[in-house]
Amino acid sequence: MKNLKELFRRAGTTLAVGLALNATVSAAQAAEPLPKLAVTVFSPPSQSIWIPVLIQRLGLDRKHGFELTVTPKPSNVAYTDFATGRDPVCFCAAIAAVSRFKQQGADFTLLWNIFNFESDIVIRDPAITDVKQLQGKVVQTDTITGSWALSKWFLQARGVDLGKVTIKSSSARGAAGLAELQLGRVDALLVNPTEGAAAVAQGKGALHALPVFDKAVWQKASGTDFVPSITLGVASPWIAQASNQALIRKFYAANREAAEFIRQKPAEAARLVSKDAQVEVGALQGVLERYRDLTRIEPLRRHIKTVALLTQKLLPEGGQLPRPLTDAELDSLVSAFDVEGRNE
Template structure:
């Protein structure tokens, strides 16, 4: 073997060793999230495409599940970290003896009810009618609360329960009097069927009256308490990966839309980029749970007021290990 070949092999072996060493230094985290279209599936493709997990010393695997499967697998401990962690489901898990903690917020609350039926003009008109919804989600519970603030008897609404990916299909096919959904499904739907009408939930008005603030922390990343205690050094890295993904989306909305909706049409992708630019319905707001204690407790109070939460969740559900 000549000297050049020997040098080439040595260089190859050295590069392989460095790559192997780098891979070994990455801490692995498996995170369960809702399947697309959902807020929980909004940031993961950015994190992976931009390698923001690796940049922060992590190797994150995102596994998509339906809402019901997500709740079952996260609460059972099959997954120790959840990236579609809605506050009310975190609070309910705590009250059922599952020790979990809300690490940081990703999105503030926004939801909608859409309809094609001319006779449905207000939420009250849904009484005695059917409404397609993902009933296993916190977005549904929050809708229930907002509807009751308008005097709607939600027990008189026949709920057609479906997984989040099915909501857009129900609306497009006009298979129910209304459909309760949120972003990014709402934007996807309106891009396909702009004739759909959105009923007024009076979100800001009702929440301001109830809490004195417009701030509604809603969905973020949660973990089992014992995992959080054992992996404290990883949590700021996880937060950084998500925060950098959020910042990247804001700075590159058109590029982000192609990653978030890779199979979407140009119109679909433009709708996503417009959603990011406005951020009024998206509610992208990454912050530590510990910086929003008052607002989180207000969400718990809303859940308790309609009987979703039988009591107040413990303070341990609000992670205190890091602050902004």
């Protein structure tokens, strides 16, 4: 009996020591700062701000073991800082735009698709119901963006003679662009779906929007039903570091979760990001519901044939790239890095 009591005493002591050790380790882990990830997005009302802000609002960054910071910048500044390596992680890397930087020797790669291509033409004249009627009109848009490059291709493919359209390039977004339209200084705005919805809502019945993307036109050209467009771009030296590879996989997982939240709860998602997106909640909810397939988080390498079609044929032929990407440039542009960690 005495031996049995001594056995229990020793077991209890061992258990207490083990629990104390586990508590110490847990406390030490809790005290360790989370790795930080800084991403650049376009200034609002760009849609590139949606997912990073939603990740922050839902706490998905901390859930997946990192701390996210988001820096909005005007499109020209965001692209310059990304192409030069100043900002190693760009959440607004449009394939059609950054392919030019790859041809110029910029050292970066694209990891995953974020948004499929969509853009709207916002018009004041109710008589304009077809994009071909833009001929003879003044259209304002931000021509530095990939959205413009793809929009240009679609407009031409749909029969618009852009030689007869006056394109006014401006990085002015939101209220500034809308004012140009309402004051009659331009006839139309070519913008992303978020800006389009916000403009139509603010126009209170005086404005309407026409979509630029045409599924039938794209299916004929590519055999697919969507255009990968806005991607996550990273500097090649940055992603070569093992610590950053682990960090970016955590970010990818948070992206997937945020995208699913948008699909399942568009009204709540709109409420959470409306302030940072600088879009009225109802208008943003309308975009999220209208374009339920706009967000498509997938490794871009799965769609390398479509990217090849864009960068080696359609965009060069349309004048949006000075020449086709070489096979080596294409392979460098579309990363083979396993963001899902399936082969780990």
